[in-house]
Amino acid sequence: MYAKLAKNNAKKSIKDYLIYFITITICVSLFYAITSLSSSSYELITEASYNFKTLKLILQYSTYVITAILILLVSYVNKYMIRRRQREFATYVLLGAEQKSVALMFFVETLVIGILAIIAGIFVGTLFSQAITAIVLISAKQEIIFSLRLYMDTVCITFIFFISMFCIIGLYNVIVLRKLKLIDMLNAHKQVEFQFKRSGKVYSSIFALSVILYSICGSCTIKILNSKNDYSPIYLMYIGVSLITFIIGTYALFYSIAYIMIYIKDKWINFKYEGTNLFLIGSIVSKIKTAPILMATISMTFLGAMISFIITLVMAQWSLGYLEMRVPYDIDIRNNYNTRFLKEANIRDVKELPKLDYSEVIDYLNNTGYDLESYCEVEKYIVNIDENNTFNVAISLSDFNKLRSMLGYKEIELKENEFTTQWHGATNNEVINNYLKKNYQLNINGKIFNISENSNYKESIGEGFYHKRDNIIILPDKVCEELDFLEVNFLANIENEMSYEEADDFQYNYVYEWFRKNNSEFVKKYSSESDITKSVIYTRVNSLETNNILNMTLAMRILGIYLGVVLLMISLTILSLSQLSDSIEHKDRFSVLKKLGVQGKEIDKIILKQISLYFTVPIAIAMIGVSIFTYNYYLYYKDIINVYVGDTTFILSIVFGVTLMIIVYICYFVGTYYSFKRNVND
Template identity: 80%
Template sequence: MYVKLAKGNAKKSIKDYLIYFITITICVSLFYAITSLSSSSYELITEESYNFRALKLILQYATYVITATLILLVAYVNKYMIRRRKREFATYVLLGAEQKIVAFMFFVETLIIGILAIIAGIFIGTLFSQAITAIVLISAKQEVIFSLKLYMDTLGITFIFFISMFFIIGLYNVIVLRKIKLIDMLNAHKQVEFQFKRSGKVYSGIFALSVILYVICGSCTIKLMNLKIDYSVKSLMYVGISLITFIMGTYALFYSISYIMIYTKNKWVNFKYEGTNLFLIGSIVSKIKTAPILMATISMTFLGAMISFIITIVMAQWALGYLDMRVPYDIDIRNNYSTSFLKEVNIDGVKELPKLDYSDVIDYLNNNGYDVKSYCQVEKYIVNANNESILAIRLSDFNKLRSMLGYEEMELKDNEFTTQWHNATKDEVINNYVSKNPSLNIRGEIYNISGNSAYKESIGEGIYRSTENIIILPDKVCDNLDFVETNFVANIENEMSYEEANYFQSNYINDWFIKNNSEFVKKYSTEGDMTFRVIDPRIKSLETNNILNTTLAMRILGIYLGVVLLMISLTILSLSQLSDSIEHKDRFNVLRKLGIEENEVNKIILKQISVYFIVPITIAIIGVSIFIYNYYLFYKNIITVFVGDKTFILSSIFGVALMLGVYICYFGGTYYTFKRNVNN
């Protein structure tokens, strides 16, 4: 009998649960879609050069963590429903039902709603899984093929994960309901979460504190605008302080704002008694006063959702842009004798460093069908000029690197030099260096900087070692300089598979170096593997695969985290309003009896909901604008090079637009349901 009653209540309450049901359904569908990538039955057909095992693992476990935050939403919704229906539960108890049975009925009711949401979410998730698959295939430049399919292991994981969540909250609710006194159930509608318990001076002081915190936030932004960014702790401190003070200021504002509104209302007498303003102000103040911390938390959750949307998209694009600079060649073997290594193995000079010959590597590539179409052995030299040591390469090597990447070759006179710079280096740094070093004194000979004094086209990250620039000298000058190391870069006709590239990078190069430099390895090897500190091979296909795994994980998880945070906030905000529509229904009936027309009542409802929805989102948009602007100021040069200003702006607009789209849908649903509750 009680189970039938619970089922009947679930059917009656389906409209009350509608927003919650839709939210859980969407979250289940996204959880299923992302988790399906790690299914044993899932087949992601791509070229052999890609391996997405890391992506699947990252998505699988990160999805569990993100989705676990939904327990906050489930707990709040259950708390909301319990509070709203305490009088109903009291009626059951008065009619003779045991309190534990009433608690069990509520548990069954919420479990039924949850199971229906899981079933609906799984079927919608099959569509979302195809969208995620399409994102992966497009990123890997593969043909997109759609195939709707249910994955039984993922289906089981989804059911177990969400049912466990519902059981944990449900059992907790059973314990809570069993302990509530009957008199408290009957008077539940009279209870509030918060009342003014302190003097007006305290709330005025907290409001003043919120203003001060916002001023500090703004001043940090202004300071950052005028500060020379050097990526130091001091520079980063301004970004952190601005964000922290904004968050603290928001909580202080919401804690005190209801008192300030009441104070302003009492002073602004004419406005207070104009039309239905008194009723509207009373409703708004009453709600903000009862849950200030909740409103502030919702604002901050909106802020977190927008930051998640924007930053993950920007960071993913950053990683892709960095890839083009990091490894522009198919194969890049860096012969890197760092200063720390030279000291560690007690090499006083550079005479003992082996001058590598990569001919065996070229033969290996050709013999295994990869067909080297162009390559360059880049020899680096130490130049002691102008009382400092700088790194230099030959003009012929520099032109070979440029030609391999499709750039025009350049010329130098016998008494000239030029510079090549990391393309993320600021122009002011380059100009400052050029102005201070118009000439170099190399072993008594003066070399002047050429007309084209600086080049920023990417020729690979490995060329610079630990510096931002490298000197380009005529070939004959380098004949008398101290040799340091030899890098090797090559472009091949046929791309390596993932497994072959992994073997080449991890095994072959290491064995080749040991074989050809046995005496050096024997003399200077340490307990660690020395070869990997001397030889650092980079294969473009492997780097591309790793970057794709990272960027896809960031994009998918960033959007998922943003959606979860956004929907939790909007659902809580919506249910908070719908609770008012039921508990304060009599207030609107009084307005009708006083002669207020239905259109005017609807306007009051629209204004009330608009304030509750607009205030948190407005604060969040202000916060995200400050954060994103500070973020841009801090990483401006890097964003310009690797992301692009237009892409950064579009990513920011996309994040805000996506949030506003979902926001408007929840606003419309809340307004419609609020009117239905008041009118019925």
């Protein structure tokens, strides 16, 4: 009997909680699609230069963490279902059913709904997995191949993960239901989560506090706009205070807003009794009053979803843009002589550092079939060392022009008494101008050099040339012969690309062995071979770096969108279910309106206004928070965004994230509206 009753209730629950069912289905489908990438049967056809093992591991374990957030949604919905149906459960007990059996019946009912959602989600997930595969292949510039299939190991993982989630929450609900008293179950519909238990002065004070906190947030944002972005503690404090005050202010606002609305309603008599305003205001205040913390949390969840959508898309593009500056050559080998190494190795004189000869590396690359297209051994020199052991790094004009030629830039010219500067691409123009005003002349061995008419260049030549500063000095060749030598960088472009395995072997095996063999005395003098080698020599291979950054970029894009979807669906599903609960529990109110002669179209308008306000308020507040966060984020990373992302791409990422959110929002809004009307009219 209980099994039949649970089955019938499950069918009814699917109809009543269709939005919840669809939400779980979509989340299951995304979980399955992402997890399927790590399936033992999954084949991702790409060129040998790509290896997506890291991507698969990141997606596999990160997906578990993100999906675990759904526990909040499942827990809320189960709590909501128990609360709504306690009178029904009490009726079963009065008819002779054991309370333990009723609790188990509810557990089976929710488990059936969950299993159906898992099954539906897996089949939808086969389509989503193809979309994710297409994203990976497009990013790797590969041909897109579609293949719809089920991966049984991923199916098992999906079932185990979600059923475990449903069972943990379900068994907890069984314990809760068994402990409920019959009288409490019968009176559950009269209870609310929150009542005005304090005086009006308390709620007025909290509302005033929320206004003050929002004012502080706005004041900090204005100060950020008017202040100089110098990354100082005060500047960072403004950013932190603006976000913290906004979050606390939001909770304070929702905690007190119901009381303030009632106060305004009582004072605004004419508006209160105009048309159906009294009914509408009562419904809205009732919902806000019963769950203020929930409404504020929904607003913050929506804020988190928006930030996840926008920032992960920007960060992914940031990584790709940084790659072009980080490794513009196919191969980059250099010494890694930083201050920490010199101190740890107890090297007091940089002249002790070995001058690397790359002729053997050149022969190796040509003899193994990679065929050097062009290369340059760039010698770096020390200029103007001071008492703090800081100095400028200089390279010769001929080496600089060779690098520019390799990268497709025009060569430059310098007079005998001139110098120019090369800057890291993310350096602020104001910083460059201030530096050049103070250093428009150089005194090298008693000879004065003036800054060239073209005083600075920012085209990327790789980031391995900058020591402690964000710039290097370009000098005529003859002058460099008189300077103290620092190190040699080897940059090369090859005609035949290395595969992932070949690049990994070259970077982590061949180069280290070559260095140890040719600098054995230096290695023995200062440390063990492995430690000193990894500290001194540094290699970057374009194909290997591209693969690693592509793995991180894809992971950020996929997981960022997934996290945003999960948070968005949690907030919108709770909003929707809360309204649908109101449509069922207060159906009699709408029946009274009909008996009073209110037309059906007018009732539809009331429903539309109620849902619009209930959906709009928390989301509108979240959008303000998103605007503040995005604005602060842009100001703080403005220089880097301009270089690696671009203003256009940054704006497009925001537009894409907001558009996606609006589409999902409209779908939930429309679904809630029509479900609400159906519940009222049935």
